[in-house]
Amino acid sequence: MTLLHWAILSPFLFAILVPFLYKAFRNVHTGWFVLLLPVALFIYFFQFISITKHGDTIKETVGWMPSFGINFIAYIDGLGLLFALLITGIGSLVVLYSIYYLDKKKEQLHNFYVYLMMFMGAMLGVVLSDNLIVLYMFWEFTSISSFLLIGYWYHRERSRYGAQKSMLITVFGGLSMLAGFLLLYLMGGTFSIRELVGISDQLMTEAMFIPAMLLVLLGAFTKSAQFPFHIWLPDAMEAPTPVSAYLHSATMVKAGIYLVARMSPIFAEESLWLWLVGGFGIFTLFWGSFNAVKQTDLKGILAFSTVSQLGLIMSLLGVGAAALHYEVIEDSVYGIATLAAVFHLINHATFKGSLFMVAGIVDHETGTRDIRKLGGLMNFMPITFTIAIIGAFSMAGLPPFNGFLSKEMFFTGMINVLEMDFYHLNTWGVIFPVLAWIGSVFTFIYSMIIVFKTFTGKHQPEKLEKKPHEAPLGMLISPIILVSLVIIFGFFPNILSHRIIGPAVEGIMPPDYKVDEIHISFWHGPTPELFMTFGVILFGILLYLLQPRWKKIYSWIPERFTLNSFYDGGLIRSERGAYNFTIGYMTGFIRTYLVYIFSFFIGLLIFSMWFNGAFAINTDDLASIGIYEVAIALLLIISSVTILFARSRLTSIISLGAAGYTVSLFFVLFRAPDLALTQLVIETVSVALFLLCFYHLPPLSRHEERMGFKLGNALISIGVGVVVTLFAISSYSTKLFDSISEYYIENTHDKAGGENMVNVILVDFRGFDTMFEICVLAIAALGIFSMIKLRLTRRKEG
Missing domain, CATH: 1.20.120 (Four Helix Bundle (Hemerythrin (Met), subunit A))
Incomplete structure (x- = not known):
């Protein structure tokens, strides 16, 4: 295998060593050893920027099952490299943060870091695999490892519930995605994404093209928490804060975003792709931001804000993909939308990661995340307060932070939808800018809630479990680095333009497309986007101040009609039905x-x-x-x-x-x-x-x-x-x-070197089958021996 393959698999290999390190160095926090790997991987992947910024790619192949068209093809282009840097870079900061967040004396650190390494390796495999089956294998590894991470505090009922919920929804989507991949293989004769992109015109003529697209999108929507599959994400907040900062802001939830971006050149020419990707994305933006405002838990607010921000990025990918195939690139419609999607992907990882860490610090130092009990922490935690202001204001889209720049580009992409005269966008397309603006208003409101409800107002020490104080320096380093990037990318966005953003956009484009000059700046004159921003700030402040008067609208929808209620009811009914059916035939x-x-x-x-x-x-x-x-x-x-x-x-x-x-x-x-x-x-x-x-x-x-x-x-x-x-x-x-016996007659001696055909079939041709039969018998024997031993022990005891 090549060095690139070893880099992808190294987190899995390192996970094997973690329990031994944990036992051998009891007095040292295991996170210090784990930190070395993501830092080394980030440095390794960082060197590829000099290659991808010129439009070049790296492709390394290791044979796995070539007769089935399944090989481990590691492929690095601008898009894959962007995600690899996010996975390893944010991963390094999360591991550093976890060293101070998780107590080595109270927590089972070996379990935590094994799961975290498994997840990191799985995500690298997803974004750097060109073969669909290999991608799916790593995709399901992300579901398994995230299930383990969310349920890390398994003694808590809500943790087990959140882990099960995420597993059921994302694995359902993953299996649907696998079916879509198999349909693509049947139509195109290959599992290679690059080769499928090359024959996208041929695939469009196939009868199974639309079903394949729907199945692939089902996998992407469930993983990236798009409406109505978003309900698993808020319950996943029961995981430790380092997990939330890593999985639910920078990596796992963006796997669906990556899949949509990677598959866009294949499906984008189909009109249904725009309405599904763009439509579900823009509604998810609105629904997530609307529901974030009513939350009272800091991580609950951030969970729904993540849903909202993922919808924003998804809507941009949908709009951009539509414009590509209708030759309006020269009008910058596609360029703006896709450019904004990639830029906001980076910005979201910086400000949301820092805000999750702030929520963890508040919980760690006060004993609660309930904003009804918090307030007045500004005087006790000034550094955390500063981090929260920068992160929240960037999320709200306020200058001079990076979130303002990508939010303005988002408004531009949504306004340009009205100029498209295909897919009925010149009529129904007005939905996009309207929902974009409404969702941005609610984004502004919940951003202000995070800052002012937590750090200003009246201090309530009697409602806190601990006396608040500033977090230790080690816990502050990671969020400080992230908000520093928020400021740097805000003032100097073009340091990313040609090195990161441009190559990533080209990765979403067809192979022959090259991104022209990219220049991101604050001021473009008195544009509609600027007036939309003024409106967001004005209405956002007004609605924030008048919350008690209009928050009653959240009670209009009875609890029994919510998506969570349908999920819980469906789960209970299915379990009850399965039980009744089982006892009916298990006599x-x-x-x-x-x-x-x-x-x-x-x-x-x-x-x-x-x-x-x-x-x-x-x-x-x-x-x-x-x-x-x-x-x-x-x-x-x-x-x-x-x-x-x-x-x-x-x-x-x-x-x-x-x-x-x-x-x-x-x-x-x-x-x-x-x-x-x-x-x-x-x-x-x-x-x-x-x-x-x-x-x-x-x-x-x-x-x-x-x-x-x-x-x-x-x-x-x-x-x-x-x-x-x-x-x-x-x-x-x-x-x-035809009988297979002739094959055995002809090859028993020459290929297996045996004279007795029956023995050769059992030992050579069906060797694995025989081995597993022996394993089954051995397991059965152990089971019987255990039951006999247990029965004899019980007799001796009384």
């Missing part, structure tokens, strides 16, 4: 289960033979039947019937053994001595085990001795016998495909 009687199994067996085989026209009897080339075969067959029948009517368990066991030994005689007649020996060994062991088990059973009861004839059982028994007989005759008489 506790083996006889009942055999009825189910054999009934399904009969129906399935009859349907299969009917569907394939396999009801046929061909007597050609049959061997003659001798006296020995007739005698052994009669003996087999007698043995089998004796089992049914025996009044003693011993008689039944002996008859069963006789039937097995009789079958071995058939193998001798048919010149299969290895099978005969196997059958003899199996029967001998089986009879011995049966005798050993039945020796400890009580004598047959009167009920068992007088068991009468049951028509249902008789019909099922006869049906199994008849169907198996018909199936055996049909398999000889009907050939639906």
